[in-house]
Amino acid sequence: MMENLTAISSPSTQTPSSIRLWRPAAQRNLRNQWSKLLSRKTQWMSIASDGRSNATALVNAHLSQRYTPQMDFGVLKEMPGIVEKSTQKFTQKQEIWRLKLLSSYKDMVKITCHLSELLSSMRCFQKGSCSSSIVRFSNNSDDRNDMGDGGGVSVFSSWPMSHFEELAQELVDMFVLELSFKRLLMVSLLLSTNCQESSRQQADAFCWSNELYPGEFDDLTATNLISKESGQPISPGLQDPTFNTVITKTSGSLVSREVLQVYLTAWFSNLNIDMNRVEDIFRMVEWEMQVKLS
Amino acid sequence: MNVLLKRYKQKYNKVRDDMARWDQCHCRLLSQFGNAVSIIERLPMLMDSKNYGMLKCVDGINDALIGKQMVSLQRIFSSMKETMAEFLDVVLSLGKIVRDSQQQLKSGSLSPSKQQTQLRIGISPSIAMCVDGLKAIYDMHQAEYLLKSSLISAVSWESSSNDIIAIRQLLIDQPNIPKDEVQLIFNIIFPEDVC
Numbered sequence: 001m002m003e004n005l006t007a008i009s010s011p012s013t014q015t016p017s018s019i020r021l022w023r024p025a026a027q028r029n030l031r032n033q034w035s036k037l038l039s040r041k042t043q044w045m046s047i048a049s050d051g052r053s054n055a056t057a058l059v060n061a062h063l064s065q066r067y068t069p070q071m072d073f074g075v076l077k078e079m080p081g082i083v084e085k086s087t088q089k090f091t092q093k094q095e096i097w098r099l100k101l102l103s104s105y106k107d108m109v110k111i112t113c114h115l116s117e118l119l120s121s122m123r124c125f126q127k128g129s130c131s132s133s134i135v136r137f138s139n140n141s142d143d144r145n146d147m148g149d150g151g152g153v154s155v156f157s158s159w160p161m162s163h164f165e166e167l168a169q170e171l172v173d174m175f176v177l178e179l180s181f182k183r184l185l186m187v188s189l190l191l192s193t194n195c196q197e198s199s200r201q202q203a204d205a206f207c208w209s210n211e212l213y214p215g216e217f218d219d220l221t222a223t224n225l226i227s228k229e230s231g232q233p234i235s236p237g238l239q240d241p242t243f244n245t246v247i248t249k250t251s252g253s254l255v256s257r258e259v260l261q262v263y264l265t266a267w268f269s270n271l272n273i274d275m276n277r278v279e280d281i282f283r284m285v286e287w288e289m290q291v292k293l294s
Numbered sequence: 295m296n297v298l299l300k301r302y303k304q305k306y307n308k309v310r311d312d313m314a315r316w317d318q319c320h321c322r323l324l325s326q327f328g329n330a331v332s333i334i335e336r337l338p339m340l341m342d343s344k345n346y347g348m349l350k351c352v353d354g355i356n357d358a359l360i361g362k363q364m365v366s367l368q369r370i371f372s373s374m375k376e377t378m379a380e381f382l383d384v385v386l387s388l389g390k391i392v393r394d395s396q397q398q399l400k401s402g403s404l405s406p407s408k409q410q411t412q413l414r415i416g417i418s419p420s421i422a423m424c425v426d427g428l429k430a431i432y433d434m435h436q437a438e439y440l441l442k443s444s445l446i447s448a449v450s451w452e453s454s455s456n457d458i459i460a461i462r463q464l465l466i467d468q469p470n471i472p473k474d475e476v477q478l479i480f481n482i483i484f485p486e487d488v489c
Contacts, residue, residue: 181352184348184349184351184352185349187348188347188348188349191348192347192348235351236352255347256345258339258342258345259345259346259347261336261339261345262339262340262345262346262347262349262359263347263349265336265340265359265363266349266355266359269359269362269363271355271358271359271362
C-alpha cells in the first residue's frame with residue numbers, strides 16, 4: 001500500500017537519504033501548523049461567543065426601543081418628551097451594539113481566513129538543489145517534481161502527509177460553512193433590528209449581495225465563499241454547500257420577538273460545527289504526533 | 295463517657311462535611327435544571343416554522359436547530375444524573391455514619407448501659423440524643439434524595455411550563471430538609487456554640 005502511494009505521488013527525486021532529511025523538517029512544520037489550527041479554533045469559538053453577546057444586546061435594545069411607546073412610564077409621563085428621549089436612547093444603544101456585532105463578525109472572517117490559509121502550508125518542500133551541502137526546507141515549492149509530501153511516506157508513525165491535510169480540510173470546512181451561515185444571521189439580524197422609517201435606506205444596505213463592511217468580499221475570497229461566476233457570496237447551507245438557497249429579502253417588515261429569538265439560538269448553536277468531531281480530530285492528530293498541541 | 299461523647303461529636307463534623315457537599319450538589323442541580331428549562335421553553339418556538347424569518351431559505355434549518363438543542367438537552371440530563379449520583383453518595387455516607395454510631399452502642403469496649411446513654415451532664419447532650427440526631431438528619435436527606443430523583447425523572451422535553459414551575463419550586467425548597475430542625479439538632483449537640 002505504502003509502496004503504491006510512493007509510486008503515485010512522486011516518481012523520482014525521493015531517495016532514502018533525502019527522506020531522512022525531510023522527515024524532521026516536515027514533522028516540525030506539521031506540529032507548528034496544527035498548533036496554529038488549534039489556537040485559531042479556540043479564538044474562533046471565543047469570538048463567536050462574543051458575537052452572541054453582542055447580538056443578544058442588540059436584540060434587547062431593539063425590543064426595548066420597539067416597546068417604548070407602549071410602556072407605562074408612571075409618574076414620569078409628566079416629563080416632556082420622555083418617550084422620544086428614551087426611544088432615542090435605545091436607538092443609540094442599538095447603533096453601538098450593531099457596530100460591536102459587526103466587528104465580531106469581521107474578526108470571525110479574519111480568523112476563518114487564517115484557518116483556510118493554514119491548509120496550504122502543511123507540506124514541506126526542499127529548498128535549493130540536492131547537491132548543495134546545506135539542505136533547507138520551506139512551504140513553497142521550487143521544484144515541480146517535489147510534492148512536499150516526502151513521496152507519500154509516513155511523516156510521524158503511520159499517516160502520510162495527505163491524511164493530515166484531509167483532516168485539516170474537514171476541520172476548516174466546518175468553520176467556513178458556519179461563517180457563511182453566520183453571515184446570513186448577520187444580514188437577518190441587522191435587517192430586522194433596523195426597521196425605523198428614517199434608517200430604511202441604511203437597512204437596504206444590509207443585504208446578502210452587499211458587503212457588510214468594506215473589503216469583506218476580498219476577505220471572503222480566501223475562504224472560497226465568493227462565487228467565481230457572480231462575484232457574490234455563495235448561499236449558506238448546512239453541511240452540504242452545493243444545494244441552492246434563495247435569499248429572500250424581507251426588509252422593512254417588523255419581525256416578531258420569536259423570530260429574533262430563533263436567530264439568536266441559531267447563532268450560538270454553531271450548527272455546522274460538530275464539536276465532538278473537532279475534539280476527536282485534534283486528539284487523533286496528537287496521538288499520531290505523540291505530542292500535546294498547545 | 296466523655297470519650298464516647300467526644301466520638302459522637304466528631305461524627306457530627308463528618309455530617310457537616312457531607313451536608314456541605316449536599317449543598318454544592320444542590321446548587322449545581324439548580325443551575326443544570328435552569329439550563330435544561332431554557333432549552334425546553336425554547337423548543338415550541340423552534341418547532342414553529344413561521345418563526346424562522348429569513349432563515350427559512352436554508353433547507354433543513356428547522357430540524358438542524360431542534361436537533362442541536364435536543365443534543366444539548368440530552369447532555370444536560372446526563373450531567374443531572376451524575377449530580378443525582380453524588381447526592382446518593384452523600385446519603386450513603388450519612389447512612390454509614392448512623393450505622394456506625396448505632397453499632398458503637400451495642401458492641402465495642404466502651405459500650406454504655408441504657409442508663410448511661412440517657413445521662414446528661416449540664417448542657418451536654420446525652421449519647422442517645424447524639425444517635426437520634428444523626429438518624430434524623432440521615433432520614434431527611436434520604437427522603438429528599440428520593441423526592442429529587444423522582445422530580446428529575448419527571449422532566450422531559452415535553453414538560454409543560456406549569457409542571458416546570460412546580461418542579462423548580464420543590465427543587466429549591468427541599469421540603470424534607472427543614473433548615474431550622476437541622477439547626478436545632480446541631481444546637482443540642484454543640485450547646486457551647488449557641489451560648
